[in-house]
Amino acid sequence: MSFSTRMAQALAMRRAADGWRQRRLVARNDTRTLQVEGNLYRHFSSNDYLGLSQHPAVIAGWRQGAPGAGASSHVTGYSERHRELEAQLADWLGYSRALLFISGFAANQAIVHLLAQKQDRIIADRLAHASLLDAAGHTPATLRRFHHNDVASLTQRLASPCDGETLVITEGIFSMDGDSAPLAEIAAAARRADGWLLVDDAHGVGVVGEQGRGSCWRQGVKPELLVVTFGKAFGVSGAALLCDDATADYFLQFSRHLIYSTAMPPAQASALLAALGEVQRGDALRQRLSDNIQRFRRGAAGLPWSLMPSDSAIQPLIVGDNGAALALSQRLAQAGCWVSAIRPPTVPPGTARLRITLTAAHRAEDIDALLEALHDAAGE
Numbered sequence: 454m455s456f457s458t459r460m461a462q463a464l465a466m467r468r469a470a471d472g473w474r475q476r477r478l479v480a481r482n483d484t485r486t487l488q489v490e491g492n493l494y495r496h497f498s499s500n501d502y503l504g505l506s507q508h509p510a511v512i513a514g515w516r517q518g519a520p521g522a523g524a525s526s527h528v529t530g531y532s533e534r535h536r537e538l539e540a541q542l543a544d545w546l547g548y549s550r551a552l553l554f555i556s557g558f559a560a561n562q563a564i565v566h567l568l569a570q571k572q573d574r575i576i577a578d579r580l581a582h583a584s585l586l587d588a589a590g591h592t593p594a595t596l597r598r599f600h601h602n603d604v605a606s607l608t609q610r611l612a613s614p615c616d617g618e619t620l621v622i623t624e625g626i627f628s629m630d631g632d633s634a635p636l637a638e639i640a641a642a643a644r645r646a647d648g649w650l651l652v653d654d655a656h657g658v659g660v661v662g663e664q665g666r667g668s669c670w671r672q673g674v675k676p677e678l679l680v681v682t683f684g685k686a687f688g689v690s691g692a693a694l695l696c697d698d699a700t701a702d703y704f705l706q707f708s709r710h711l712i713y714s715t716a717m718p719p720a721q722a723s724a725l726l727a728a729l730g731e732v733q734r735g736d737a738l739r740q741r742l743s744d745n746i747q748r749f750r751r752g753a754a755g756l757p758w759s760l761m762p763s764d765s766a767i768q769p770l771i772v773g774d775n776g777a778a779l780a781l782s783q784r785l786a787q788a789g790c791w792v793s794a795i796r797p798p799t800v801p802p803g804t805a806r807l808r809i810t811l812t813a814a815h816r817a818e819d820i821d822a823l824l825e826a827l828h829d830a831a832g833e
Contacts, residue, residue: 659686
């Protein structure tokens with residue numbers, strides 16, 4: 454089968470399953486609202502949980518550094534801004550070292566690719582992010598998945614013999630379900646098996662824990678490998694790996710993702726330093742986000758669709774059928790609310806959903822407008 458034939462068949466199947474993905478040209482996005490094709494919407498599909506992408510200090514930070522690094526951090530791309538950001542992150546989160554990556558996807562891929570060897574095993578939550586599962590599936594290590602947030606399932610898989618090392622993988626807050634992992638129990642299980650724990654806390658850092666230190670801090674857990682990303686609560690982009698000195702040195706010497714990638718621009722590191730300060734001082738923003746979450750959940754209690762048990766900014770409303778999820782998303786857009794429909798393969802078959810995300814930038818009237826549109830759609 455030729456490349457062209459293979460692609461044509463895959464595209465036809467994707468259309469037939471109501472799974473077609475489409476990029477929309479956004480004219481303006483201020484976290485609370487979104488302008489698309491001349492129409493203004495209340496925005497409920499943003500991961501900018503604290504609204505920091507619009508913060509004056511973060512915008513000013515972008516203007517204080519060079520727009521491009523010009524090289525890998527191993528050549529001439531590592532500046533004082535990068536060094537300061539790594540030092541502040543490590544101190545804030547209680548680790549010896551932090552290493553910057555251009556994205557959370559890149560960080561996760563780098564970690565799994567570098568650590569996993571032939572005799573090793575990777576045991577991952579079956580709902581872990583695609584960056585983690587894809588990377589694990591392309592290593593010589595054995596990949597096993599445990600049932601979502603099920604410590605008994607993890608323990609059962611850990612009981613099997615292994616000639617090499619064990620890497621357990623989970624997330625702090627899951628991106629599509631919005632629920633939190635039982636990190637203390639998972640960490641204890643990994644420790645009993647002499648394994649390492651990798652936690653991707655993309656959706657927890659900045660939002661939960663003291664000063665927004667994240668899911669691990671909140672649950673009193675210090676994994677060997679912690680990934681935090683900056684495209685959500687920090688309102689910028691990029692990521693960091695938190696680890697000990699020996700692990701950081703190993704990555705600096707052997708991680709191809711670090712060595713052969715252009716470093717993030719100094720301007721981005723400067724913006725992230727500003728964002729870190731706002732996150733640390735952001736208790737009022739976190740309280741506002743919490744209030745918005747509670748307001749939405751109270752109002753959504755009577756809806757006919759299944760609202761998943763989540764106390765995070767991610768509020769998934771399970772519709773089930775792909776076409777029905779798309780239709781509901783379009784109905785909300787007609788009412789002035791932008792909510793993306795998430796369909797397989799991003800989520801398991803039969804669980805197409807509206808992934809409603811709430812932010813500190815939303816006002817009470819925004820939440821109420823969304824609830825009114827949902828109840829109106831339910832009554833049709």
